[in-house]
Amino acid sequence: MKISVIGTGYVGLVTGTCLAETGNEVVCVDINEEKVQKMRNGEVPIYEPHLDVLFERNIKAGRLRFSTSLEEGLNHGEIIFLALPTPDDGDGSADLQYVLGVSEQIGKMITEYKVIVDKSTVPVGTAEKVYKIIKENAKCDFDVVSNPEFLREGFAVDDFLKPERIVIGSSSERATELMQKLYKPFVRSGNPIIIMDEKSAELTKYAANSFLATKITFMNEIANYCEKVGADVDKVRIGIGTDSRIGKRFLFPGIGYGGSCFPKDVKALYKSGKESQYDFKILDAVIKVNDNQKIALLPKIKKYFNNDLSNKKFAVWGLAFKPETDDIREAPSLYLIDELLKEGSRIRAFDPEAMDNVAKKYKNKIDLTESMYDALENADALIICTEWSIFRTPDYNKIKNTLSCPVIFDGRNLYDIKDMDREEISYFSIGRKEV
Incomplete structure (x- = not known):
């Protein structure tokens, strides 16, 4: 299949490289000319275990190319992934300027049916916004799909090539069939491709990250209490981790979580709740405890x-x-x-x-x-x-x-x-x- 990935940050580069690894022809588009030239020369701009091997192999095979031209990317791909930044807007909400800005350009440029895939982590209702913006300018059919990533930094290549699940949010049978065809090589062991509506798919990513952040934060709270009463958090961790309902993972206490996902996604979900007149009290506590834990x-x-x-x-x-x-x-x-x-x-x-x-x-x-x-x-x-x-x-x-x-x-x-x-x-x- 012919695939284009708009944005070559962490998610976009891993997505494009891994899709090329299964035989697809992939064009990755980025506005940074210097970065694009370095990638053309075989230089991986991020550190991620095993990515360099796949990157080099697929460039040599001609399955992975890089461009600064959005038009080239749109002409090439039948499926267009949007892997663009959605940073904190300053008040906790996700900044969608890059996603919506590119969507406007896409509407003006596409001349035949395309599947536009939101790969970035975006608030509930973003696929609807993207569809509306493209529709204002497009003169051909298209569909917008939500396909959130579940990549752990440090394990992203394995996570993409051997996913526990793939979530596809789509109300279009045509788009769903294309997405299932694209991902079929990655689920040969039987792990599920889960089809749902776009809004549920968007929320699934936020809910997953927020739950894991809450689990980490809960253990940090327990650790802080252990210090007050003389208990040993390592023994407590083992004691509760053997309960299959709880599990062993994400129970290690420390100085808080960080990175590009958990902090941003927890705040964005909390902010989205406020905008819908819902108060996520648990997430409010998670944010405050984690901020304090970083300097524990x-x-x-x-x-x-x-x-x-x-x-x-x-x-x-x-x-x-x-x-x-x-x-x-x-x-x-x-x-x-x-x-x-x-x-x-x-x-x-x-x-x-x-x-x-x-x-x-x-x-x-x-x-x-x-x-x-x-x-x-x-x-x-x-x-x-x-x-x-x-x-x-x-x-x-x-x-x-x-x-x-x-x-x-x-x-x-x-x-x-x-x-x-x-x-x-x-x-x-x-x-x-x-x-």
Whole structure:
């Protein structure tokens, strides 16, 4: 099939590459000429495990091409994916200017039947808006479909190639048949393609992300309470996670969720509820608790240093919002770093993939090091913000010998408390006793 993807951000690039991998001819369109040229030269603009292999293979095979021309993309594809940004509009609502702006252009350019697919995460009713805008200018038949993505950063390629489910929101039999044909190679193991109306599909994505964000936040609340009463959140987590009704996933406490999806989507659903005169009280609490959780280590750090952090030097391991990505959007590490800088502290930080993005944000305000142990040089404490695998089994002797004093503030509960006690390292984590 001939497919076009408008927008080559995280979702668009993974979508286009993976669709090419199953033999489709894909044209990806982006207005950034420099970015398009780099992709034509085989340069992947984002870090995502395994994406580079598929990217290179499909470019060489001629199945994956890049263009700055929307007209070229529309002429090529029978199915047109809109994978455009829907950022926070400042008040929590999703900014649809890019989606609706392109929709207006599509209406003026298409000359034959197309299926226009909302791949971006958009509020309920967006497909209706897109259809109306295109209809004002189009002189041919078309359909608008909602097809939300469920891609986890760090696992996006596997999630796309082996999806647990595919949701298609469509009231058109013709469009539905084309979408089912497109996705048939991805569900050979029997996982479902779920057909529903457009509004239900749009809400499904928001509901899924908001539920997972709520689950994370609930465990963080339990962790905070554990600290008050002397319970161990790791034991509580195991105790409830073995209940099949609850499950083991998304129960690990820490310093809050971040990234491009959970924060934005929870706020957008909450805002959409307000616009429909519905008050999502649970989501209101989730947003507030998560905002506080991002700096949950700060009181512990202040207490340890007698409320004087001026000229203290902190090593920070982990800057991305989660492992296996270079994405720093809404990363808890950045919130904590900002607070430490306000206190007059100095920062030496390391992350396996997110260094370039952090350098663009902070310029010369913090020092970025070439290795995790370089960050420890003369630091007064180590702070862990992201649970990268390379941080899980460190050289404790090297940590003790390099830090000015052996103390770790762990926002991801990477280490065993008994090990820290045995190593004679002062250790502060989330929801567990202090060492």
